Amino acid sequence: MKRKYLILLLAILGCATVVSAQNRKALRINEVMVDNESSIVDEYGNRSGWIELFNANYGPLEIASVFLTTDSLNPTMYPVPMGDELTKIGKRQHVLFHADGEPNKGTFHTNFVLVPGKDNWVGLYDADGRSLIDYVIVPASLLPDQSYARVDDGFGEWEVRNGSASKYITPSSANIIKDKNNKIELFARVDGHGFGMAAMAMCIVFSALLVLCLAFMLISKIGAAQTRKNKALAHGVETKAERREVEHDSGEEIAAICMALYEHLNAHDKEDTVLTINKVKRAYSPWSSKIYGLRQLPH
Amino acid sequence: MTFSDFINVNLRQFWELTGFANAELGNFVMLLIGLFFIWLAIKKNFEPMLLVPIGFGMLIGNVPFNTSAGLEVGIYEEGSVLNILYNGVSAGWYPPLIFLGIGAMTDFSALIANPKLMLIGAAAQFGIFGAYMVALAIGFAPDQAGAIAIIGGADGPTAIFLSSKLAPNLMGAIAVSAYSYMALVPVIQPPLMKLFTTKHERLIKMKPARAVSQNEKIIFPIVGMLLTCFVVPSGLPLLGMLFFGNLLRECGVTNRLAKTASNALTDIVTILLGMTVGASTQASHFLTWETIGIFALGFMAFIIASASGVIFVKIFNLILPQSKKINPLIGNAGVSAVPMSARISNNLGLQYDPSNYLLMHAMGPNVAGVIGSAVAAGVLLGFLA
Numbered sequence: 001m002k003r004k005y006l007i008l009l010l011a012i013l014g015c016a017t018v019v020s021a022q023n024r025k026a027l028r029i030n031e032v033m034v035d036n037e038s039s040i041v042d043e044y045g046n047r048s049g050w051i052e053l054f055n056a057n058y059g060p061l062e063i064a065s066v067f068l069t070t071d072s073l074n075p076t077m078y079p080v081p082m083g084d085e086l087t088k089i090g091k092r093q094h095v096l097f098h099a100d101g102e103p104n105k106g107t108f109h110t111n112f113v114l115v116p117g118k119d120n121w122v123g124l125y126d127a128d129g130r131s132l133i134d135y136v137i138v139p140a141s142l143l144p145d146q147s148y149a150r151v152d153d154g155f156g157e158w159e160v161r162n163g164s165a166s167k168y169i170t171p172s173s174a175n176i177i178k179d180k181n182n183k184i185e186l187f188a189r190v191d192g193h194g195f196g197m198a199a200m201a202m203c204i205v206f207s208a209l210l211v212l213c214l215a216f217m218l219i220s221k222i223g224a225a226q227t228r229k230n231k232a233l234a235h236g237v238e239t240k241a242e243r244r245e246v247e248h249d250s251g252e253e254i255a256a257i258c259m260a261l262y263e264h265l266n267a268h269d270k271e272d273t274v275l276t277i278n279k280v281k282r283a284y285s286p287w288s289s290k291i292y293g294l295r296q297l298p299h
Numbered sequence: 300m301t302f303s304d305f306i307n308v309n310l311r312q313f314w315e316l317t318g319f320a321n322a323e324l325g326n327f328v329m330l331l332i333g334l335f336f337i338w339l340a341i342k343k344n345f346e347p348m349l350l351v352p353i354g355f356g357m358l359i360g361n362v363p364f365n366t367s368a369g370l371e372v373g374i375y376e377e378g379s380v381l382n383i384l385y386n387g388v389s390a391g392w393y394p395p396l397i398f399l400g401i402g403a404m405t406d407f408s409a410l411i412a413n414p415k416l417m418l419i420g421a422a423a424q425f426g427i428f429g430a431y432m433v434a435l436a437i438g439f440a441p442d443q444a445g446a447i448a449i450i451g452g453a454d455g456p457t458a459i460f461l462s463s464k465l466a467p468n469l470m471g472a473i474a475v476s477a478y479s480y481m482a483l484v485p486v487i488q489p490p491l492m493k494l495f496t497t498k499h500e501r502l503i504k505m506k507p508a509r510a511v512s513q514n515e516k517i518i519f520p521i522v523g524m525l526l527t528c529f530v531v532p533s534g535l536p537l538l539g540m541l542f543f544g545n546l547l548r549e550c551g552v553t554n555r556l557a558k559t560a561s562n563a564l565t566d567i568v569t570i571l572l573g574m575t576v577g578a579s580t581q582a583s584h585f586l587t588w589e590t591i592g593i594f595a596l597g598f599m600a601f602i603i604a605s606a607s608g609v610i611f612v613k614i615f616n617l618i619l620p621q622s623k624k625i626n627p628l629i630g631n632a633g634v635s636a637v638p639m640s641a642r643i644s645n646n647l648g649l650q651y652d653p654s655n656y657l658l659m660h661a662m663g664p665n666v667a668g669v670i671g672s673a674v675a676a677g678v679l680l681g682f683l684a
Contacts (some may be wrong), residue, residue, distance in 0.1 A: 183683060187441040194435045198428035201520070201678045202421075208530040208674045209667060215522055216414035216515075223515045236600040254510065 023061055024126050029180045030054035030094060031161075031175060035116040035143050040096075040171045042109070048100035048168050049114035051122060052171055055089040056154035062088045066133070067125040068097060076129040078110045092153070096172045124240065149175050177271070237298035321363040325582030333357030333577065345482035349455065349573050353478060356577020363597045365631065374578045380616075388470070391463040393572040394456035395540040400565030401456075401558045401669065402520070402544025405637070409663040411515050412508035417658070420667025422611030423633025424675045426451030426604020430596050431679075437592060442466055445679040447593050450477045451600025452672030453634035454482070457537060459576065461676045464684055471580040472590040472610075476597040478576075484639045487543070487598075488605050488631045488646055495609045496627045500616075501651045503626040513551065520546040522609045527674055531683070534677025601634070608633030608664065629661040633666035 031052040035041055041047050051068065055061040061241035064087040080087055084107045088097050096108060103111040114120045123135040136158065138148045147161045147169045153176065161167040170177075191197055300308075314320050337356030339346035339545065359381070360374055374381040387393035410416055427448045434444035445464035449458045458477040462470040524542035528535050529581060547557040610631035616624050628648050632640045644661035 032513075041517075051484070067574065099573070103307065109546050176435065192435065194428070194432035194441075197445075198425075198432055199443070201675060201682070202425060202429055203670055204678050205424050205674050206418070206421045208527050209417040209671055211526050211530065212523055212670070213414040213417040215526060216411055216417075216519070219518055220411060220414065220509075224509065225510050226512075227512060283520060 001122055004015050023059075024058040024066065024131075024133055025058060025063060026153045026154075027063060027066065027124060027133050027151070028054045028056050029122060029124055029136050029148050030121070030153060031170065032114070032122055033135065033145070033147040033169070033171070034114040034120055035144040035146075037144045038146055039147075039169060042098045042105070043098070044101065044105060046098075049116075051097045051099055051110070051114075053089070053095050053097070053124070054150075054154050055091065055093055055095075058091050060088055060090050063095070067127075067129055068110055068112075069123050069125065070114065070137075072119060072121060072123055075123065075125040075132070077112055081082040092138045093176070094153075094172050114138070118140075138273050145169075147171075152176055168257055248270075306651055313587065316364045316365050316368055321365050323363065323582065325586045326361045326588060327362045327579060329357055329361040329582045336577075339482065343513035344479065348569060349478050350482060352570055352573025353475060353577035355472045356574040356579075358532065358577075358580030359574070360581050362599070374575065374581070381575065381578055384571055385579060387568070387571060388459060388474075388575050388579065389463055391460050391536070393568050394460035395536040396568045397456040397565060398537050398673070399540040399544040399560050399571065400568070401637070402541040402546075403548045403561035404546060404549075404565070404670070406662070407519050407666055408511040408516065408547060409508055409659050410666050411511045411519050413660070413663055416629075416663030417667040417670070418615065419608055419611055419625075419630055419633040420635075420669075420671040421633075422670045423604045423608035423630070423664070423668055424452065425607040426600045426634065427586065427672070427679075428601070428673050429603040429607075430600030434592075434598060435594050439592070441470060442683045446470075446615050447674070448600055449473070449676055449679065450480065450593075450597035451604040451634070451667070452642070453477070453481055453601060453604065453636040453676060454669060454672040455481060456572075457635075457672050457676045458519075459572070460537060461679060464680055467594060468584070469589065471576065471585055472593045473581060473597075474576040476594050479594075480597055480601045480637045481639070484634075485602055485643055488640060488643050491602060491605050492609055492628055492631050492643075492647055495606055495613070499629050500613070500645060501648065502655065503624050504652070504655055505624075505626055505657070508659055508663075513549065516549040517546070517551075519568045520549065521668070526676050527670060531674050531677035533681040534673050537597065537673040537676065542667065560610055596678065604634045605631045605640075608668075626655070626657055629657055629664055632661040632663075632665040633668045633671070635665065635672045637665050637669060638662065640668075641665040 032050070034049045036047045036049055039047065039083060040050065044251075053063065055063075063080050064082040064084065066080050067076045067078060068080065069075050071077060086107060087095075097110050098105075098108060099110050099112060099114045101111060102109050114122075119139045120138040121135065122138060124130060124133045125134055136148070142160060143162075144147055145163060148158055149161050149170070151157050151159055153174050159167070161169050163169050168177075187197065213259040318326075333354045333356075336350045337359065339345045340350035340354060341352055365378070367375060371377075371379045371616060373379060374385050387396075400619070429448075429449045431444050431448035434447050435441065439447060442465040446458075446462040446464075446469055449461045451460065451562055455474065459470060459474050462473040466473070508513055522543035523545075524539055527538050531538075544557070544560050547553045549562055557679045581633060609627050611633070612625050612627040613629035616627070619625065626644075626648060629641075629644045632644050641661035641664075645656060645658035648655045650655035
């Protein structure tokens with residue numbers, strides 16, 4: 001019994017670990033600026049390099065106790081402090097860390113700086129200090145006021161952005177400004193008549209139900225064989241050839257057996273539609289009493 | 300300010316808050332529609348469990364009031380009681396709860412005994428995609444067209460779930476349209492079934508379904524959920540809850556949970572869902588040309604869905620051996636209006652042969668239709684969300 005509980009406990013712990021890991025794994029380094037000469041200023045009016053993280057989850061994510069670092073040999077360089085409600089990032093939202101080497105200025109100021117003119121390895125570790133969630137190597141060739149960003153939020157290739165109209169720099173906001181739903185636009189443009197959608201969707205619906213159908217044809221064959229076997233055993237038949245001879249009971253036979261059982265034993269099988277007629281006792285309540293609803297007491 | 304001025308000003312302000320001062324023609328039209336729904340439910344017995352809450356919800360939602368007074372009573376005013384109840388619709392969590400109840404109520408034996416009937420449930424979903432094409436042709440955007448087309452699935456909760464995700468602004472009209480046509484299934488389907496079948500086909504007698512073991516009934520929801528959701532993960536909220544409810548029913552050790560899911564929980568959610576959907580049909584949102592378009596498309600989707608189920612059976616019969624032919628009168632049951640459309644198959648079958656009971660056979664495609672429409676909703680959500 002104790003062993004059973006132990007296995008259950010381990011399974012629950014395993015699930016909890018997996019769930020936790022899945023959440024944190026969706027945290028992404030999204031954009032980095034090493035040399036900030038004219039970009040965003042912090043709440044003290046100072047400029048420094050910055051690192052933008054993105055929560056790719058479709059739910060909020062608490063990032064307190066994850067680690068930011070620029071040295072893979074020192075993964076716990078900057079722990080994101082606990083106890084600050086701002087470390088809870090909303091779904092598909094961003095958070096910006098100023099790499100100014102002044103952690104006493106607040107939660108979002110790291111204890112390291114990014115160094116211009118050399119490759120900067122930036123890593124993000126989970127709370128255990130060992131599991132690498134994400135990392136990026138920011139190239140040494142990055143010029144002042146250029147950022148190194150993912151093409152799309154949370155995934156995709158990295159590119160250098162120089163602040164031009166097409167390569168805009170977006171601290172604390174989405175790397176691509178979306179003013180329309182690309183999927184809908186694509187369907188409207190390419191499949192204006194809906195034939196493509198109808199064909200694809202019907203194929204998928206048919207496939208899903210066909211797979212289910214085939215699975216249950218197989219299961220019902222196994223089930224029928226098992227029933228035949230059980231029935232044959234009940235009839236005292238043991239060889240395969242004899243088993244085949246034992247036929248299914250017809251619906252009429254089953255109904256007759258059920259009726260006989262009901263007639264003689266008043267016994268039910270597993271049916272849940274048994275009609276019973278019992279007197280229902282209703283408790284008296286003044287709330288439902290008609291006497292209080294009468295305007296005049298009857299004489 | 301004198302005392303009489305004080306009384307005068309306050310009474311005038313109060314008058315400005317009343318429904319009489321804020322009423323518009325649209326409100327009265329919607330009130331009449333609400334009363335018509337209640338009449339249909341009570342006098343004609345058309346889906347009373349749904350049309351009474353929806354009809355009364357329409358009355359609640361169309362009592363006019365001064366929206367700028369900050370009373371926080373309207374369904375679209377954040378923080379109001381109605382708005383809180385409406386969250387189940389707008390965030391889409393009522394429909395999965397209804398599906399939990401449907402799963403706990405549904406006996407899938409007919410489908411397990413004859414799995415090929417599942418394909419009829421798939422074929423009937425063509426109504427959805429036929430309506431999608433027509434909706435695109437008359438100018439709806441793809442996401443709106445998808446939300447409207449799901450009416451063809453004849454499944455109210457699925458229609459609400461999908462429209463809340465794809466076209467929240469059209470949800471009231473879509474929900475009312477879906478439930479209206481579900482109530483009108485006995486009127487819409489029989490002429491179509493007669494039109495697409497010959498007398499000889501209507502007399503086909505199907506072999507009685509074999510008895511299904513409890514093990515098979517337990518395996519069905521588990522395998523069903525895994526297979527369908529692996530194909531269409533976006534249908535997880537609906538399919539997951541449907542099969543979960545069915546497992547509660549069939550496993551034999553959770554009878555209390557199954558009873559709660561199929562009775563109390565379903566009743567509570569149906570009341571809230573119906574009432575809030577009705578209340579969401581405020582005249583300003585509902586009385587538009589788009590609504591008329593949605594009703595027309597919904598009607599067409601229903602017709603295509605019913606007809607495609609029947610026609611599919613006829614085509615399917617071409618490859619089936621003589622002893623395993625399917626009566627095409629059960630094809631209409633591929634739309635998921637459970638169990639109304641299966642009952643229609645049975646009644647029509649009995650009209651032509653008083654000994655030909657099709658109910659259990661029709662329940663197969665009927666419950667397959669529930670699965671099929673949830674899968675179709677998942678597909679549309681996956682493509683268009």
